[in-house]
Amino acid sequence: MNNSLKKNNSQEFPEGMVPLGTSVFQFNCHPGVSCFTHCCRKLELFLYPYDIIRLKKRLGIDSESFLTSHVLVSQAVNPNFPTVQLKMLDNEEKTCPFLGRSGCTVYEDRPSACRTYPLERAVARTFTRGRPDEYYFMTHHLYCKGHAETRVWTVKQWLKDQQIQYFNLMNDLWAEMDTLFAGNPWQGEGDAGPRQQMAFMVCYNLDRFRQYVNEHNLLQEFDLDKASRRHIEQDDEALLRFGFDWLKFTLAGISTLKVKGPGQQ
């Protein structure tokens, strides 16, 4: 499995990587392939905030429990913010904890990387109609026999089939945060200081952030209409979007939120 890549404005890609564009590719994955579930082991499977929302809901546990039981935190990619990976089982094959006898047991809620494979996604820091430009590349792993199947796809068809568009939308919001964190916005506190811990909570421990929002009456501080406030109170994705806006506002002074004026209820 592969996580999303990042690309800068230079329009250059790592050597040997050619974006698929509108060309077609041959691939299929189904229980009949000889390699079925081979790719669900020994993975460096990076999880994004929306992946965690989907998985914790699927498992019926809160974000704190999910982090405790299923996550490895390391300083792998962004020098100024921890990286979150799915913890593989401690067995000989290091299998994914969600791999069952007949395949993925969380299939409808599987993470972004599992949906995108065998493609890799690169996101540019240039935008078209408000969305970052994206590029897809084909990966080839010798064990994966899906490339020998005859079904043909365009990238667009693949994304639709894997129902990944909404994941990408949420991941793009996350990518903005990752870029902000890469700029070391911790105001001298360094890594693992209170600001970074707060940011980690917003991104990955959403149920704990909900408690924080309630305990500190955080929504009351901002000029939000009643419907938006209720949506944030009740919906994880709305809370995550609010959390991102709040981090941009508090860490970088970006005017994503408006503080209530005197006398405003």
Ligand code: SF4
């Ligand atoms: S989440 Fe599902 S598809 Fe992804 S590695 Fe685990 S078992 Fe495989």
Ligand code: SF4
């Ligand atoms: S075809 Fe590729 S993606 Fe599908 S199970 Fe086999 S290794 Fe995994």
